[in-house]
Amino acid sequence: MKLSVVHINSQQGSESYTKLVNEVFDKYKRPDTEIVHRWAKLKRAADTVFGYPYALNAVDVVHNISEAGRDGVDGCMVACTGDPGVIEARTLVDVPVVGPWEASLHLASMYAYRFGVITVEDRAWAEVCHSLVAKSGLLGRCAGVQRIDIPSAEAFTDGFTNPEKVAAELDKQAHKLVDQGATAIVLGSAGLSTIASAAGYTQVSGLDVPVFDALVIGLKTLEMRVDLTSKGGLLPTSRAGYTKRFADKDADRVRSLFGL
Missing domain, CATH: 3.40.50.12500 (Rossmann fold)
Structure with missing residues (x-):
């Protein structure tokens, strides 16, 4: 195809x-x-x-x-x-x-009762992610939205050559979401998703919590x-x-x- x-x-x-x-x-x-x-x-x-x-x-x-x-x-x-x-x-x-966002949110809700969202440092995009969770009718299944602490300009330059650094930051935010009740993690950014997969980051460290690359x-x-x-x-x-x-x-x- x-x-x-x-x-x-x-x-x-x-x-x-x-x-x-x-x-x-x-x-x-x-x-x-x-x-x-x-x-x-x-x-x-x-x-x-x-x-x-x-x-x-x-x-x-x-x-x-x-x-x-x-x-x-x-x-x-x-x-x-x-x-x-x-x-x-x-x-x-x-x-x-x-x-990809619609598909990932619904798949995450099949894997877990509550999922968490990790996205870029930009507050505006975090709000977009949250609004689309609501639009998908899944707000009650969302444990929260966490932004990474790395500025996007850095994450999307160094991250493409050193994805492990960004993946470590994703894991830090994922643990916060798990503490808030999430048992699955969705990455609310195409760039972060690709970086996570490139680093082999598909599961929260030390936990049986899946991480979804939206793309x-x-x-x-x-x-x-x-x-x-x-x-x-x-x-x-x-x-x-x-x-x-x-x-x-x-x-x-x-x-x-x-x-x-």
Whole structure:
């Protein structure tokens, strides 16, 4: 199967991160899975914690997924735990579209009665993670949200070459969440997820508590969703409500109105 993974940053400047993502994905993906990467236009990762650039970037993500669907991929995923544009993109393609955060939260709630979230140092993004837990209807199952103490600029530079350092910080925050009642940990950041997997961090030290890399969970969920559609005849998503299919000709018409 051919899957499209849409990143929320531009390709230029993301080379070391993309390399690490591929190394992690190669460990988990099926042998017959081909991954095609696409990139949005946003150049500064720091912009993603602000509402305005995040909203504009989400539109770019939607268009990337739409184009990938027209190019004939079997499924699409956005490589961001904010799941930007996922619901809207589902209205434009005839293949499954997965948000890794939604998939990870629901899987964690199957593994444990209460899960905890670890995310980046930025307070704004921690609030986004918390709001999406609420949107998923799982707030009562969430023991808390912990931010790492390493600034993002450091975590996402040194972390790609020295993932063990960041993994140690993740483990410190994970123990705090376990003390708050969490028995599973979800990583609320694509970058932190990739770093954790690169370091082999899948379980809280000294405890039988699983740690979920959101991108890996998203990828494996997408493979399953593609199988359910291609082999089982299941619809890629519900077409009875908000995700009713929006015709390609109408999507082109609307794009032209906005000069896109």
